[in-house]
Amino acid sequence: MEVKLNLSESLEDYLEAIFDLIKENGSARVTDIANRLHIAASSVNQGLKKLNQEGLVSQEKYGPIELTNAGYRAAEKIRCKHQIIYLFLNRTLGVSEKKADNDACGIEHALSEESFEKMVDYLIKNNYLAEQNCAFKLKENKEEKKMTAEQIMLDKISVGSKAKILKVQSKGRLKRKLMDMGLNRGALVEVKGKAPMGDPIEIRVRGYSLSLRQNEAAEILVKEV
Amino acid sequence: MALNKSKRKNNEVKIALAGNPNSGKTTMFNELTGSRQHVGNWPGVTVEKKMGRASYQNYSLEVIDLPGTYSLGAYSDDEVVARDFLTTGDYDVVLNIINSSNLDRNLYFTVQLLEMGVDLIAVLNMADEAEKKGIKINKNKLAKMLGTSVVETVASRGRGIDKLLKETVQNRDLSEAALKIDYGREIEDLISEVLSMLREFNFTDQINQRWAAVKLIEHDPEAVKLLEREVGASKAKKIKSLIAGRELKAEDDFDNIIIDKKYEFINQVIAESVSRPAFDQEPENISDKIDKVITNKYLGIPIFMVVMWSIFKFTFTLGDPLIGYIETFFEAAGGWIGSLLAGAGVSPLISSFITDGIIGGVGSVLVFIPNIFLLFLAIGILEDSGYMSRAAYVMDKVMSKLGLHGKSFIPMIVGFGCNVPGVMATRTLDSKRDRIISILINPLMSCSARLPVYVVFAGALFPNHAGTVVFSLYALGIVMAVIMAGVFNKILFKGERSHFVMELPPYRIPTLKGVFIHMWEKVGAFIKKAGTIIFSVVVLIWVLANLPLGVEYASAESLIGQFGQLIAPLFKPLGFGSWQAASSLVFGILAKEVVVGTLGVVYAAGEGGLRAALTTNFSPLAAYSFLTMVLLYTPCIATLGAIKSETQSWKWTLVTASYLFVLAWIVAFVVYQGGMLIGLGA
Numbered sequence: 001m002e003v004k005l006n007l008s009e010s011l012e013d014y015l016e017a018i019f020d021l022i023k024e025n026g027s028a029r030v031t032d033i034a035n036r037l038h039i040a041a042s043s044v045n046q047g048l049k050k051l052n053q054e055g056l057v058s059q060e061k062y063g064p065i066e067l068t069n070a071g072y073r074a075a076e077k078i079r080c081k082h083q084i085i086y087l088f089l090n091r092t093l094g095v096s097e098k099k100a101d102n103d104a105c106g107i108e109h110a111l112s113e114e115s116f117e118k119m120v121d122y123l124i125k126n127n128y129l130a131e132q133n134c135a136f137k138l139k140e141n142k143e144e145k146k147m148t149a150e151q152i153m154l155d156k157i158s159v160g161s162k163a164k165i166l167k168v169q170s171k172g173r174l175k176r177k178l179m180d181m182g183l184n185r186g187a188l189v190e191v192k193g194k195a196p197m198g199d200p201i202e203i204r205v206r207g208y209s210l211s212l213r214q215n216e217a218a219e220i221l222v223k224e225v
Numbered sequence: 226m227a228l229n230k231s232k233r234k235n236n237e238v239k240i241a242l243a244g245n246p247n248s249g250k251t252t253m254f255n256e257l258t259g260s261r262q263h264v265g266n267w268p269g270v271t272v273e274k275k276m277g278r279a280s281y282q283n284y285s286l287e288v289i290d291l292p293g294t295y296s297l298g299a300y301s302d303d304e305v306v307a308r309d310f311l312t313t314g315d316y317d318v319v320l321n322i323i324n325s326s327n328l329d330r331n332l333y334f335t336v337q338l339l340e341m342g343v344d345l346i347a348v349l350n351m352a353d354e355a356e357k358k359g360i361k362i363n364k365n366k367l368a369k370m371l372g373t374s375v376v377e378t379v380a381s382r383g384r385g386i387d388k389l390l391k392e393t394v395q396n397r398d399l400s401e402a403a404l405k406i407d408y409g410r411e412i413e414d415l416i417s418e419v420l421s422m423l424r425e426f427n428f429t430d431q432i433n434q435r436w437a438a439v440k441l442i443e444h445d446p447e448a449v450k451l452l453e454r455e456v457g458a459s460k461a462k463k464i465k466s467l468i469a470g471r472e473l474k475a476e477d478d479f480d481n482i483i484i485d486k487k488y489e490f491i492n493q494v495i496a497e498s499v500s501r502p503a504f505d506q507e508p509e510n511i512s513d514k515i516d517k518v519i520t521n522k523y524l525g526i527p528i529f530m531v532v533m534w535s536i537f538k539f540t541f542t543l544g545d546p547l548i549g550y551i552e553t554f555f556e557a558a559g560g561w562i563g564s565l566l567a568g569a570g571v572s573p574l575i576s577s578f579i580t581d582g583i584i585g586g587v588g589s590v591l592v593f594i595p596n597i598f599l600l601f602l603a604i605g606i607l608e609d610s611g612y613m614s615r616a617a618y619v620m621d622k623v624m625s626k627l628g629l630h631g632k633s634f635i636p637m638i639v640g641f642g643c644n645v646p647g648v649m650a651t652r653t654l655d656s657k658r659d660r661i662i663s664i665l666i667n668p669l670m671s672c673s674a675r676l677p678v679y680v681v682f683a684g685a686l687f688p689n690h691a692g693t694v695v696f697s698l699y700a701l702g703i704v705m706a707v708i709m710a711g712v713f714n715k716i717l718f719k720g721e722r723s724h725f726v727m728e729l730p731p732y733r734i735p736t737l738k739g740v741f742i743h744m745w746e747k748v749g750a751f752i753k754k755a756g757t758i759i760f761s762v763v764v765l766i767w768v769l770a771n772l773p774l775g776v777e778y779a780s781a782e783s784l785i786g787q788f789g790q791l792i793a794p795l796f797k798p799l800g801f802g803s804w805q806a807a808s809s810l811v812f813g814i815l816a817k818e819v820v821v822g823t824l825g826v827v828y829a830a831g832e833g834g835l836r837a838a839l840t841t842n843f844s845p846l847a848a849y850s851f852l853t854m855v856l857l858y859t860p861c862i863a864t865l866g867a868i869k870s871e872t873q874s875w876k877w878t879l880v881t882a883s884y885l886f887v888l889a890w891i892v893a894f895v896v897y898q899g900g901m902l903i904g905l906g907a
Contacts, residue, residue: 022469027466072473173656177300181295181330181726182329184484187488193520195520197619200725202520206327207327207329208728209729209730211621211728211729212727216724216726
């Protein structure tokens with residue numbers, strides 16, 4: 001799913017800090033983030049709350065902070081923007097490395113999607129980007145998104161229709177339960193019916209019947225077949 | 226593997242049954258052990274432990290029925306119990322019961338067992354059902370691919386059991402290498418790194434190392450706990466951050482990839498060893514047809530109502546005459562022994578202790594049996610036929626509004642018979658939250674022991690509206706349950722969500738054997754758990770009513786009377802501030818129907834006299850207020866005992882006991898004072 005970044009500057013900083021911390025230490029804690037950004041732990045907590053609401057991080061009570069897949073992609077994108085701006089300033093305009101890096105920090109949060117893409121295109125055209133550059137991966141993902149536009153959630157599949165499961169987007173216990181029951185990638189399901197009051201629904205998967213609630217089905221990404 | 230086989234005599238074999246729910250595992254257990262089984266508890270948790278004995282030729286087999294689960298993760302007590310037993314328990318062979326007509330998901334469990342290194346026999350049960358569905362399994366091929374022996378059975382008809390037992394004793398010393406699934410380069414590399422770290426840290430060699438590594442990579446909470454215990458927090462952290470760091474770079478969460486790979490392996494096994502109709506060419510089976518009616522948009526709910534009404538009718542209409550016989554028998558026995566003792570010159574006090582105390586006590590336990598017997602007969606039939614899960618399916622929308630699971634209605638319904646099995650029935654719920662809330666509100670379901678109190682009062686004070694009064698009390702209980710479920714959801718379990726991911730098994734004809742064994746178990750559990758308490762309470766009443774020595778039985782001077790006088794003012798605002806009413810409520814906590822008996826005693830009224838005594842001592846409004854109190858207040862000690870054993874916590878037991886008393890007092894207060902205000906007092 002495309003991550004729409006409407007985050008304030010500081011939230012993007014948090015995201016980056018968590019991303020870096022997990023890469024370096026394997027986990028990120030509130031105190032680590034506060035130290036890295038030189039701010040109070042209480043503001044970090046507030047920021048985390050917002051990021052949690054956006055579905056970018058998840059944190060079990062008192063547990064370590066974890067990036068969700070969406071959060072990971074968002075952090076990656078910010079990183080990538082930083083790198084592209086840096087390259088643009090340093091390679092094409094000849095700004096010094098240190099200045100370019102500093103300016104990139106300031107610009108990365110404000111840069112529009114369009115300017116970013118144009119920069120990437122320009123850099124590619126002029127062979128400034130190595131093959132491994134993050135921008136290529138982002139471009140690829142975007143094209144892939146376009147190709148799979150017909151993905152919908154299982155609760156939108158009508159009774160009697162069949163669908164193939166692409167991804168279970170639930171978290172924690174529920175995700176595990178759904179996958180243990182055989183609702184994982186590639187499984188074929190048929191919606192058999194609805195309970196008299198419209199909820200839950202009955203599906204057939206892997207040769208048996210399973211019931212689940214509408215809001216649970218709404219977390220399973222499928223493709224109608 | 227079986228590292229923990231203890232020394233056994235040559236002809237003794239210890240086997241465990243493991244498998245998915247609805248695979249016929251219980252039927253197999255019953256078929257193997259017959260009546261030679263007993264039920265206990267796994268230590269520390271509230272999961273039932275069923276054990277039994279079987280024999281084959283000159284071998285003696287001990288059989289343990291592990292809880293039926295879909296997976297061996299760590300997401301429910303059932304899973305943890307099964308997993309702990311399989312990793313560290315003492316057994317020779319595991320019989321993995323597989324539903325042949327549902328191979329994909331059943332093999333998912335089998336694969337997990339094999340990865341743990343469990344020595345098992347794959348039992349393709351329900352072979353007849355698979356045949357009907359056009360599923361053909363090449364047993365040799367399957368056995369080869371899984372690296373186990375495979376036996377076909379139909380447990381419900383006893384088919385293949387002999388072959389299975391033969392295979393079991395032949396394989397008792399079997400020790401196979403664990404199954405290895407290829408999880409792809411990324412994870413395989415990580416597994417080797419984790420394995421070498423485990424080796425370096427001297428991680429226990431009592432469990433399969435690769436399995437432990439995979440579980441750690443899946444972030445399995447029990448495996449992480451074990452690691453921390455074994456190697457200490459700081460070393461455990463090294464492994465954890467290695468995994469976390471690697472996962473960030475991975476395309477998908479590791480547990481997703483691991484589960485996908487397991488199913489890939491299963492798909493391959495099935496592709497090579499099974500031939501069956503394609504997904505969209507499955508013939509519509511009889512279950513689908515029945516479902517079209519049972520879960521029909523218009524018929525589903527009426528059918529559910531009719532079924533519930535029938536259970537009730539069946540339990541009580543058939544049960545009540547039986548209760549009458551039991552009561553008559555014990556009265557007659559008491560009288561006969563009483564006169565015998567009197568003839569032998571025994572003192573009246575001792576004679577009364579034997580007839581009223583002991584014989585009466587045994588009688589009080591046994592009067593519960595017919596209802597429990599019939600109720601669990603009905604529930605057993607519903608469960609084994611497959612209707613129970615449909616009923617949950619039909620009712621889930623309503624129950625989910627209360628924040629509960631559709632299955633929670635089962636303990637609620639059972640609660641109407643008796644809260645003890647009602648509380649026991651919460652075991653069918655997966656999540657702790659559903660369980661706790663269902664237990665907390667279960668006593669609000671008016672159990673059958675409260676009915677005699679209603680009947681006596683309604684008969685005496687509302688002779689023309691007795692039915693309405695009794696019905697209104699049942700309804701009040703349900704309304705309170707709905708309200709309290711909402712309250713508990715809000716204050717105790719904020720933000721936790723329940724789910725309704727539940728298998729709808731095919732409809733089956735229940736076997737008599739299965740239903741009867743289930744029923745006996747419940748009756749046995751009741752006699753053991755509640756019976757002893759009820760019996761001791763009846764004896765205790767007798768003693769308290771006769772002390773200090775020399776007082777008239779249960780008079781104001783007796784211990785009962787004195788305590789009643791002490792607390793009576795508490796009930797004054799509710800309309801029944803007499804010591805008689807107060808002491809009857811005290812003893813009602815020990816067993817609800819005792820309220821009637823105590824009132825009979827304290828008013829010194831015989832069988833017919835109680836009605837007159839009640840009319841003179843209670844106004845209709847005070848009587849109704851008293852009945853709401855009886856309905857709602859602290860449940861009987863047997864129920865509290867069941868709550869303690871189900872929750873393993875005194876906290877929840879005390880919460881239930883006290884919140885109910887406060888609730889009852891408030892409601893009775895509103896009823897009485899409100900009634901006075903609108904002029905019902907006269």
